[in-house]
Amino acid sequence: MEDNKRKQIIEKIKKLLRLAKSSNEHEAALAAAKAQELLATYNLNEEDFSEREMPKEAGTAHTDTVKKPAGWVYILAAAVAGAFDSQYFHHPGQGLTVFVGVGIDHEVANFTFGYLYRSINKLAAKFMSKSQQRRLSTKGKRKSRLSFCLGATQVVALQLAMQKQVTPITTTALVPVKHALIVQKMETYGVRTDETDPEDVSERAYWIGRREGATIDHKRKAMPKGARPIGITA
Structure with a gap:
């Protein structure tokens, strides 16, 4: 990329990052998503910005x-x-999935998660509406739905990992810096994890879920005009 064009893009991203701190949640989310899109498109990272622009702490969404x-x-x-x-x-206690990150990372992660979460649930509802699933017992329906969602999720997770390999968000040198800020932020929170019992998985529904999950558009994108961000906090 030519130096002049690079400088123009960097200045545009800086403006978007400033807008991402706006008190207007909709404006902030749109700016954050657009900045992340430009970072990925032009293969830029935080090292391209002055120290003044670098975030000093992690945030949550x-x-x-x-x-x-x-x-x-x-x-x-x-x-x-x-x-x-x-x-x-x-x-x-509140039924929230919280993302912790530096700069705009957590905001874009939150938007992406919300989109994928709704998409998988929508596909699962369509799958469960078919006659073969409707004939199942209550326990069978639960097992079938969870298996479908698990299959869809795992293929989406693989696609996200592959995407990151192609367009990484952070340079290697800055990974520990971000990690330290995130750890500081998370010290005041508790972390909950869960495991899936293999016996609770229907192989048929799982593989159909993987097939359907592959149809979900997982690529990074700006929020659509008029969309409302999901619970972004400072």
Whole structure:
């Protein structure tokens, strides 16, 4: 990239990063997503910005899920957090999935997670509406739905990991810097994890879930015009 064009892009991203701190949640989320899109498109990172622009602490953003999510939700949250150099934890008391990151990482991770979470649930509802699933017992329906979601989640997680290899968010030198800031932020929070029992998995539904999960558009994108961000906090 030519130096002049590079400087123009960097200045544009700086303006977006400043807008991302706006008190207007919608404006802030749009700016954050657009800045992340430009960073990925032009293969830029924090080293391209002055120290004055570098964040000094981690922030959080959250999505309303449920008080006790299924195992696939934890897998999805972990995959998204990893893809955007963030960490996450679940707040069981309030039913929140919280992302912790530096700069705009946690905001974009939160938006991406919300989109994928809704997409997988929507596909699962469609799958469960078919006659073969409707004939199952209550326990069978639960097992089938969870297996579908697990299959969809794991293929999406793989796609996110592959995407990060192609367009990493953070340079190697800055990874420990971000990590330290995230750890500081998470010290005041508890972390909840969950495991999926293999006996609770329907192989058929799992593989259909993987097939359907592959159809979800997982690529980084700006929030659509008029969309409302999901629970972004400072």
